Amino acid sequence: NIEELERQFQEKIDNDIKIEPRDWMPDAYRDTLIRQISQHAHSEIVGMLPEGNWITRAPNLRRKAVLLAKVQDEAGHGLYLYSAAETLGADREETIDDLHSGKAKYSSIFNYPTLSWADMGAIGWLVDGAAIMNQVPLCRCSYGPYARAMVRVCKEESFHQRQGFEIMTTLANGTPEQKAMAQDALNRFWWPALMMFGPNDAESKHTEQSMRWKIKRQTNDELRQQFVDITVPQAEMIGLTIPDADLKFNTETGHYEFGEINWDEFWQVVKGNGPCNKDRVDARRKAKENGMWVREAAAAYAEKRANRNKE
Numbered sequence: 001n002i003e004e005l006e007r008q009f010q011e012k013i014d015n016d017i018k019i020e021p022r023d024w025m026p027d028a029y030r031d032t033l034i035r036q037i038s039q040h041a042h043s044e045i046v047g048m049l050p051e052g053n054w055i056t057r058a059p060n061l062r063r064k065a066v067l068l069a070k071v072q073d074e075a076g077h078g079l080y081l082y083s084a085a086e087t088l089g090a091d092r093e094e095t096i097d098d099l100h101s102g103k104a105k106y107s108s109i110f111n112y113p114t115l116s117w118a119d120m121g122a123i124g125w126l127v128d129g130a131a132i133m134n135q136v137p138l139c140r141c142s143y144g145p146y147a148r149a150m151v152r153v154c155k156e157e158s159f160h161q162r163q164g165f166e167i168m169t170t171l172a173n174g175t176p177e178q179k180a181m182a183q184d185a186l187n188r189f190w191w192p193a194l195m196m197f198g199p200n201d202a203e204s205k206h207t208e209q210s211m212r213w214k215i216k217r218q219t220n221d222e223l224r225q226q227f228v229d230i231t232v233p234q235a236e237m238i239g240l241t242i243p244d245a246d247l248k249f250n251t252e253t254g255h256y257e258f259g260e261i262n263w264d265e266f267w268q269v270v271k272g273n274g275p276c277n278k279d280r281v282d283a284r285r286k287a288k289e290n291g292m293w294v295r296e297a298a299a300a301y302a303e304k305r306a307n308r309n310k311e
């Protein structure tokens with residue numbers, strides 16, 4: 001009976017036994033994973049756009065090669081994650097259509113514009129830094145295919161974070177104009193990076209259940225705090241200022257206290273009203289339309305071959 005199955009399922013989770021695609025799982029567990037993994041996949045794919053914007057304008061060949069590799073990694077992460085969602089029975093095309101119709105969510109961070117080269121540094125340092133903070137615990141996620149995907153993804157994210165910090169370090173040690181450019185990028189990306197971790201725990205509707213199922217291993221607020229604690233000293237090291245007047249180190253707790261996040265802005269961006277939401281979804285939709293002839297030709301060729309083999 002279902003209660004017994006659920007009990008055995010939770011027991012496996014409690015004993016850190018991975019759940020695999022063919023194992024029994026509650027519908028709600030499956031649905032939560034499909035939701036999270038597909039949102040994650042969309043984030044990787046949409047996440048190629050803000051940085052793709054600068055590939056042709058990278059300041060030198062080395063920077064260009066590195067940025068190109070990073071953006072390609074993100075495409076790989078997206079495809080890997082769509083496959084992980086498929087192991088749960090999700091239909092890849094339907095999932096992608098949900099992104100294109102505006103029904104599916106993806107990370108709020110990718111709805112901000114990339115206005116200068118320094119934004120490539122800020123994104124690598126802060127956005128990929130936040131992504132690693134959130135994804136390292138997902139390597140211990142209870143669902144096997146997702147956890148295993150995260151191991152590889154995190155290795156690549158760590159290269160992304162380093163390349164971003166290296167850009168920021170170079171600019172911060174450059175001319176006054178270059179340093180100002182780095183500071184401006186930090187000013188614009190700091191708060192949106194903190195928003196990546198999602199609403200405060202008290203407002204997060206999925207956290208409690210996802211923690212019980214060990215889909216999430218740490219809460220939104222825990223991860224956000226870790227990110228602030230690690231990142232503030234990095235900014236100090238390169239002589240940049242975090243744009244938060246309330247930021248201070250609490251010597252008793254050993255943590256940084258930080259100002260209030262603008263949650264109104266966050267929900268506006270999540271709902272589709274951020275600065276670039278429309279551009280991002282349009283770009284993805286256009287990419288699918290423009291590539292349609294390739295898929296049609298491939299399908300027609302596959303059909304022709306299949307018929308030939310029958311004869």
Ligand code: ACO
Pocket residue numbers: 035036039040041043044047105106107108109127128131134195196197198199203204205206207210216220270
């Ligand atoms: N941007 C957009 N939507 C968000 C964000 C965000 N930064 N944070 C939370 N939300 C959405 C959730 O998806 C959820 O919406 P839904 O119920 O319609 O699906 C709602 O806000 C409530 O949030 P939570 O209850 O906290 O949702 P959840 O438990 O899923 O936690 C989190 C959100 C932390 C993002 C989680 O889904 C997660 O860890 N995902 C995997 C990592 C990921 O997707 N990273 C993407 C950015 S990193 C990168 O791509 C490089």
